Amino acid sequence: MSQRPGPEQPEDGGTAAGRRQPDPTRRNARSRAAILMASLQLVGEVGYARLTIEAIAARAGVGKQTIYRWWPSKAAVLLDAFTEGGGEGGPEAAVPDTGDLAADLRAVLRATADEFSDPAFEAPYRALAVAGAQDAELAREFDARLTDVGTELYVARLRSARDAGQIRGDVDLRLAADMLTGPFFQRWLARRGPLDHAFTDALVDAVLAGLRPRD
Amino acid sequence: MSQRPGPEQPEDGGTAAGRRQPDPTRRNARSRAAILMASLQLVGEVGYARLTIEAIAARAGVGKQTIYRWWPSKAAVLLDAFTEGGGEGGPEAAVPDTGDLAADLRAVLRATADEFSDPAFEAPYRALAVAGAQDAELAREFDARLTDVGTELYVARLRSARDAGQIRGDVDLRLAADMLTGPFFQRWLARRGPLDHAFTDALVDAVLAGLRPRD
The missing domain is CATH 1.10.10.60 (Homeodomain-like)
Known part of the structure; x- marks a missing residue:
């Protein structure tokens, strides 16, 4: 989209509408x-x-x-913007399942850290987190459409690992997901430290240490 | 302090200043x-x-x-208000050390959950968290005087447990503290669920499961 025609300018679309008609x-x-x-x-x-x-x-x-x-x-516009443009549905929307839970979670959290290091993503997301912190109704709307979707992707990957016997049967999968996202969210929103791969790798390892079957 | 004399009204203090003089x-x-x-x-x-x-x-x-x-x-006033009136220095300021790490952490997180369920505490703390999320300078100031103090109290209790052989020697104590506070913070600020004792107990147990010595 390097060149953007004005609204009345004919398109070069090649659909049934023909060359001189806007599509x-x-x-x-x-x-x-x-x-x-x-x-x-x-x-x-x-x-x-x-x-x-x-x-x-x-x-x-x-x-x-x-x-x-x-x-x-405007909330509805932003919901679509985040859902379609990346947001929490971004990297997490494709939590890989290679069979190696640690590697998969590390990859997702690294990608998320990279995303939060991009001001083009970070600034609107921070504005929305701040708005949600002040407006319970907005927070619920965004949770239902955005945050819960992201959480569910972690839960699904953890469930697959549980089914494979890689984590214990009694693990609360939602709580485990919150243990991955909560320290990340706090570190980011309250700026408590750098969101680098060293942090996300250590977080994944620390969370997984509590989920593995006891020998 | 049920009765508050006006500024010019003499005090009933009984100090060297005498009865008819304001103290x-x-x-x-x-x-x-x-x-x-x-x-x-x-x-x-x-x-x-x-x-x-x-x-x-x-x-x-x-x-x-x-x-x-x-x-x-105003930031300096609020820092003193939170530091002296409770805030993150509140219940955590007295992380108990009974020798039972799980019981001690459960008690502190329950007390913190109770505190965050009190609107008189919750409202100003939310306003500050929101302000900090939008103002890096303010966030640093509050972290240094308030949040880091709270984290250090968790770290100190975890260190004592590590010295007693109750958690592994290779545990990153700061990360472990973040795993206790991060999911709590996210659940509270983004209103992702009730801050009840069932949640805080489960969080403590889940975090400790990853810290214990391997059999």
Whole structure:
């Protein structure tokens, strides 16, 4: 998308709509992508409280009615932006299952640490975490659509390891997932230390030490 | 302190200053306590960003010069309020050492959960966590004076257990402390579940399972 035609400029799409007619599907997809990207940029710049649909529309180069046609609220826009653009559904959406639980969890937590070291991701995510900390309703909405999805991916991988006899049968899988994400979240949000691979590797090893079958 | 005399009313102190003279030491202590209490109430009500020295002074019934005489900033007032009034230095300040590590940690985390279930504590602490998440400088200041102190109390208790051979010699004590506080912090700040004793007990047991000497 290095060059972006204006709304009235004909597309070079090659669909049944023909060469001189705009392709509404492609235009919608491009507008949608621009809106989601703008919402992430803006929430990182001004925070959730000062984010407006008007500002998203201006940044994305669309009319605000376009946004209201597709989403009921700024929270809904951001939910889609995070869900589709990465967010907690990003690297975790593909927790690998090579059979080596430690290696798989290390890979996911390293990728997550890398993601949180990218200001383009970090800034909007921090703005949302701050907004959620102040607004229980928003927190619930984001948990249901975003955080719980990420947690469930860890739980699923841990369950597979439990079924393979690699961790004990009595392990609380949700608590084990929280032990992976909680110290990470605290270190990140409260800036208690660097989010480097040394930290995430040590965390994975420490959590797994408590899950393994007793000899 | 059920009855609070006005500033010009003589004290019934019985010090060398005599009965009809105000006792400046007692008046200072009372003003100081009122200022700290007012700062905690207000930060919970309006958040850190909108907290002002003027509002603290008005709520505490003192002149704002009184506050500026003792503290350089609102952050400094809040640091003292949390340090002296409980905060993370509260229950953790007395991590018991009965020799039973699990019982001691359970007691501390239960007490902490109770504290975070008290709106009078929870609201100002949430406001500060939110402010710290948005302001790296403030986060560093609070970490150094407050959070790191709390962590060090866990580390000290874990070290004592390690010296007693109850946990392995190769355990990273700081990481172990983070595994106790991180899932608690995440559950609380992101409202991911109830902060009840069932959760804190299970967390303590899960963390300790990874620290014990291997048979």
